Amino acid sequence: MAKVIPIKHETVIKRLLDTPEALAAYDEMSEEIALLEQLTQWRESAGLTRAEVAKRMGITPPAISRLERHITKATWQTLKRYAAACGIDLTLAARG
Template identity: 40%
Template sequence: MPNLKYQPVPYNHEEFLTKARAKEGFSEAYDALTLEYQLVDQLLKARTRAGLTQDAVAERMGTTKSAISRLESAGNAPSLATLKRYAQAVGCELHIELVPQKAG
């Protein structure tokens, strides 16, 4: 059986954004993916709280580590069924909310 102990990799998102926003076109492309990045952030936080590796989540979902890696990257729109299975695998409930836009 593989070692499924979670070992976090240090990462500073703000530092990454500061460097990346200096590149032409990055801000527009990044901002267009805001919702996807928020979803990825929630997935990673849930997996971290659960203390699970991608391998462990994949095993619980009956899929592969590469599928979990794709799921945890922006630009891939997972199905609602996949999000439900991921939430269950990391010990969470899935809640979806539509929030009225602010009048502007």
């Protein structure tokens, strides 16, 4: 049996993110994960299930599951409707 040698997370990241392209992809994914976590937080803070959010949006529960799995494919209008279903007024702000 092969011996398993533990590697620190920081070491793995350093080895894998050694090009500008890899760093950009990692940063982009971090934003997607943050958005997904935000949606989940809105829903849970409102005390809603996926099915309840779907009903409020007038769509099916599987559509909510797909939205939460593939957040990058969501339109701005869909994100606003999701937020509204959770009692959130979503606005866009730019930083310079």
